Amino acid sequence: MLIEATKPDDLHGYLDRATLVRLWPMLWLPADLRSTWERRFPELGPTGTGSAAA
DSSP: OTTTOOSHHHHHHHOOHHHHHHHGGGOOOOHHHHHHHHHHOGGGSTTSTTSTTO
C-alpha cells in the first residue's frame, strides 16, 4: 500500500500510526522508499520506537 499510494488522503485513510510503528521493522520496502519514510517520520527509523532495537 505504501508503494501504491498516490496522494496523502490514500495514506490517511488506510494507515493507523500505532500499527505502522509496530510493524515497520517487519515490512519489506525498497531501500529508497524506506529511507524516505524514515527521514519524514523519525519514529520509524533505526532509533525510533518502531525499531527492533528499541
